Amino acid sequence: MQIQGKAAIVSGGAGGLGEATVRRLVADGARVVIADLAEDRGAKLAADLGDQAVFVRTDVTDEASVAAAVAAAQELGELRVSVCAHAGPVAQQRILARDGSPMPQELFDRTLRIYLSGTFNLLRQAAAAMAAHDPMDSGVRGLIVNTASIAAFEGQVGQADYSAAKGGVVGLGLVAARDLSATGIRVVTVAPGTFYTPAFQLDEDSAQEAWGKHVPFPKRMGRADEYADLVSFLVGNDYVNGETIRIDGAQRFGLK
Structure with a gap:
């Protein structure tokens, strides 16, 4: 699929994997909506990219908010690419705490709203x-x-909410591809391993020392532009459909 002069939308497009993807899609000739809640970063990125990108403050859990972002993309051109790369808070708690109390249901539901329901919200409206x-x-x-995680397959201790949400994104991929096959819309899921993004709130050297050494090869954390390179490849290869692609340096999460 050729996207020169076409429109794209990237949720979570103001930082991390999303920002790298926005920049790559623009480099490939697309005009892109940066759909994110981070207004300062989103506006700065849009200014850096000139008339090839616009920032639209977007809450992926809100139907009207996503509809506005999709409409903005349609104003840029024919919407042909949608990338769901947003992030959000996770519980980071065991199902039972040391005192025996259960994880609050609201924390679990919040993670599913952002990572799973938010993904479906953008998918369905972009597909329409x-x-x-x-x-x-x-x-x-x-x-x-859509962006899942290798935690969908090897969830670690304290990741019940995140692994369940990302597992749902994986499960959504094939059925969505089959549902949308009659319209000629492809759906592909990317499952990243440990990638360095601003979410780590550490300088890159410290993050690499803590997490990069656990990756078999290359023995480092992934780079956001490597995720963006994969998205660009998927745009150009129409025969990749309904698949979940791990991009993780052969990493498999252990217990912790």
Whole structure:
């Protein structure tokens, strides 16, 4: 699929994996909506990219907010690519605390709202916009990339909410691809391992020392531009559909 002059939307586009993806899609010729809650970072990134990108403050858990971001993308051109790369708070608690009390249900529900329901909210609305366009030369109408995690497969202690949410994103991928196959919309899930992003709130050297050594090879954390490179590849290869692709340096999470 060729995206020169077409529109894209990236949730979580103001930082980390999302920012790298926005920059790569712009470099590939797309015009991009940066859909995020981080107004300062989003506005700065849009200013850096000129008329190739706009920032739209977006809450992925809110139907009207996502609808506004999708509409903004449609104003930039035909929406052909949607990338769900947003992040949010997680519980980081065991199901039972040391005193025997259970994890608060609200913490579990909050994580699912952001990571799973938020992903579906963007997927369904972006798909509706893509389906209204004529197919491109290859017959494809668009590509939706959802972001899971290798925690979907090897959840660690204290990750019940996050692993469940990301496991749901993995489970959504194939059925969404099948649901949308009649419209010519592809759905691919990317499951990153340990990537260095600002969310670590550490300088990169310290983060690499703490987490990079656990990756078999390359023995380092992933770089955001490597995730963006994969998205760019997926845009260009119409035969990749309904798949979950791990990008993790052969890492497999252990117990902790």
